[in-house]
Amino acid sequence: MKTKTLMITGLLSMISAAAFAQTPVAQVQQDNAQIRQDTKQIHQDTREIKHDNAVIAVKKGEVAAGKQQLQAERHERNALARAENADVKKGDLAGAQQMDQARRSEQQAIKQQKQEIKHDEKVIAHRKTDKQDAKLARHDEKVERHDEKVKRDHDAAKI
Incomplete structure (x- = not known):
């Protein structure tokens, strides 16, 4: 009785295993x-990379505009310093003090703008790094997908 039960159980397990086993066609469909x-x-990663490229381009433009503005302000500041020196030479200390105060406030504003530009440059560098990482990951996925395709085609040829 035990032997018969074991044989029936074994036979049923083999039949169920065969029924649940994946056929080559099902495997190809799953692949x-x-x-x-x-x-x-x-494709989603590619879209994200393109978006990052657009953001980086905008940030680069902002940084370039900020640097150009700083250059213009530097020229203006130098002109004010020359005017202040001329007032000191003439003996107009009150006018020189006013110009000195104006120049100091402008220098403070320029310092703040420089900090903002440095921050933008750091953001650009960070985005570039993220973009490069995404590109590498995408490339690895493409290579992996190609390898899987080659393996699948090879397995399908055996069918």
Whole structure:
């Protein structure tokens, strides 16, 4: 009785295993579905990289404009310093003090703008790093997908 029960159990388990085993066609379909999902993910990563490129370009433009503005303000500050020196030479100390105060406030504003530009440059560098990491990950995914495709095609050829 035990032997018969064991044989029936073994036979049923073999039949159920065969029924639940994945056929080669089902395996190929599953692989194709996974490849489609991977392709969608790669396209999404590509869109994100393009968006990062656009943000980086905008930030670079802002940094360039900020540097140009700082250059113009530097020229203006130098002109004020020359005017202040001329007032001191003439003996007009009150006018020189007013110009000195104006120059100091401008220097403070310029210092703040320089800090903002440095911050923008750091943001650009960080985004570039993120973009490069995303590109590398996307490339690795493409290589992996290609390897899986080659393996799948090789396995499908055996069917």
